Amino acid sequence: MNNENDIIKTDVLIIGSGCAGLISALHLPKDKKITVITKRNVERSDSFLAQGGMCMLDDESDYDAYFEDTLKSGHYENDKKSVELMIKNSKELAEELVGLGVRFTRNEDGSFDFTREGGHSKPRILFYKDITGREITEKLWEEAKKRPNIEIVEYKKMVDLLIKDNECFGAVIKDNSERATEEEFVNRDHGKISVVFADYVILATGGIGGLYVNSTNFRNLTGDAVALALIHDIKTKDINYIQVHPTTFFTEEVEDRNFLISESVRGEGAKLLDKNGERFVDELLPRDILTAKILEQMEKDGTKHVWEDLRTIPEEELKSHFPNIVRHCKEKGYDVFKEPIPVVPAQHYYMGGIAVNYNSKTSCDRLYAVGETACNGVHGKNRLASNSLLESMVFAKNAALEISESYKEQRSEITLPDLSLYEDSEKLERIYGEKVLRAIDEADKYDNDENAKLVRSKISRKYNY
Numbered sequence: 001m002n003n004e005n006d007i008i009k010t011d012v013l014i015i016g017s018g019c020a021g022l023i024s025a026l027h028l029p030k031d032k033k034i035t036v037i038t039k040r041n042v043e044r045s046d047s048f049l050a051q052g053g054m055c056m057l058d059d060e061s062d063y064d065a066y067f068e069d070t071l072k073s074g075h076y077e078n079d080k081k082s083v084e085l086m087i088k089n090s091k092e093l094a095e096e097l098v099g100l101g102v103r104f105t106r107n108e109d110g111s112f113d114f115t116r117e118g119g120h121s122k123p124r125i126l127f128y129k130d131i132t133g134r135e136i137t138e139k140l141w142e143e144a145k146k147r148p149n150i151e152i153v154e155y156k157k158m159v160d161l162l163i164k165d166n167e168c169f170g171a172v173i174k175d176n177s178e179r180a181t182e183e184e185f186v187n188r189d190h191g192k193i194s195v196v197f198a199d200y201v202i203l204a205t206g207g208i209g210g211l212y213v214n215s216t217n218f219r220n221l222t223g224d225a226v227a228l229a230l231i232h233d234i235k236t237k238d239i240n241y242i243q244v245h246p247t248t249f250f251t252e253e254v255e256d257r258n259f260l261i262s263e264s265v266r267g268e269g270a271k272l273l274d275k276n277g278e279r280f281v282d283e284l285l286p287r288d289i290l291t292a293k294i295l296e297q298m299e300k301d302g303t304k305h306v307w308e309d310l311r312t313i314p315e316e317e318l319k320s321h322f323p324n325i326v327r328h329c330k331e332k333g334y335d336v337f338k339e340p341i342p343v344v345p346a347q348h349y350y351m352g353g354i355a356v357n358y359n360s361k362t363s364c365d366r367l368y369a370v371g372e373t374a375c376n377g378v379h380g381k382n383r384l385a386s387n388s389l390l391e392s393m394v395f396a397k398n399a400a401l402e403i404s405e406s407y408k409e410q411r412s413e414i415t416l417p418d419l420s421l422y423e424d425s426e427k428l429e430r431i432y433g434e435k436v437l438r439a440i441d442e443a444d445k446y447d448n449d450e451n452a453k454l455v456r457s458k459i460s461r462k463y464n465y
């Protein structure tokens, strides 16, 4: 991207460099110029955080059970065709990733080793140590860097889409390098605004955790694409379907995200305590009910968190089974062998988003949405563990394949917007954030799930409009 110019032309513009954005780039035609922009550095995407793994249908006889587990988790509100496409394409995707050098943990005979998580009736999750997301995304990134037609530009954020008559022409991009560390500084175009024209745009901006005070997501994921969809009348779906995790490590550090204190810690016997050190709840209640109980207790106690006591788990088991949790708490000043740790429910995943069809096409022409920012209904009301990396990549590939097959240059023209409208970043962020949060509240008025609504209303937000 040439920073001397305010107007840039590329063939396909991808917003976001997580697993969804990167795999789309790799499946677009090699003779087209692909520009991937990302708000911060490449590693600051949730794709790098996924620990558990990625589901794969290994044995055809597991199809019905995997399908049922996904639907049960989604409260049977899932789009069945999306679920079918995701499951049926999982093996091909896994093989492709292996071809790119991704190391999934294997058994001695060389076959894949599968693990299991909550909601799964059998082990069907591929993993690599507890850094599966990093392993996958790094390999996609390495491959993208080898392709001469793909340019990845860090510290550039999309601040608007160029849309006329329900057709997308590109995006308005603002330099975000003021957020870069000294060592990362590659340019000094702080705040510079550019217009990027493209034949197609793919939105791959991830989740909305940055709109919440407590979230496991990186703070730069603020649902910008969803806000722009609302502003430009692009269809959204299940906009209020947010997954909340009941127990994450409480932190007051603004730039920090909440670290997950895995459900299996409670499964192994950890207890939840109120401000007086008294147990107040059955720790093994379903996630949503437990979250509501914790939030209720915090309100009663007037606290920002409750406590989780891991001393009920034998020391050796804690060390061998949960080394990362032990280490993280220690770094934050807590010795889990001697004292309880502060935990709080936090926003974790976004099932809703920009409505897309099975090829990830939005309601706007030449505009696609993939990954966590898109909603093809695959997760229904609640995501089954380890289905999101898979879903993100399967449907991001579909977007790229459809664009490749039906590629047509954009020949129409659009009047340039007034770029001074994008100068005040803080104001824009607030407007966009409030737009999404307001839409969630609006949708909640028509949702009959009282417990889910209660939880959503009590999870603190960054903006209170």
Ligand SMILES: Cc1cc2nc3c(=O)[nH]c(=O)nc-3n(C[C@H](O)[C@H](O)[C@H](O)COP(=O)(O)OP(=O)(O)OC[C@H]3O[C@@H](n4cnc5c(N)ncnc54)[C@H](O)[C@@H]3O)c2cc1C
Residues within 6 Å of the ligand: 015, 016, 017, 018, 019, 020, 021, 037, 038, 039, 040, 042, 044, 045, 046, 047, 048, 049, 050, 051, 052, 053, 054, 055, 133, 156, 157, 158, 159, 204, 205, 206, 207, 216, 217, 218, 220, 221, 222, 223, 224, 225, 260, 348, 349, 370, 371, 372, 373, 385, 386, 387, 388, 389, 390, 392
């Ligand atoms: C702690 C944690 C653990 C998880 N574990 C698992 C797991 O084990 N298995 C699983 O399947 N899923 C897991 N998930 C979910 C999964 O990681 C995500 O759903 C998935 O990685 C989303 O990929 P993505 O490409 O859509 O978004 P991301 O990887 O989040 O990438 C979004 C990109 O968009 C960029 N961006 C955002 N806004 C803008 C803008 N305005 N302009 C330019 N760029 C922008 C960001 O900088 C980033 O590059 C986990 C999530 C978390 C938070």
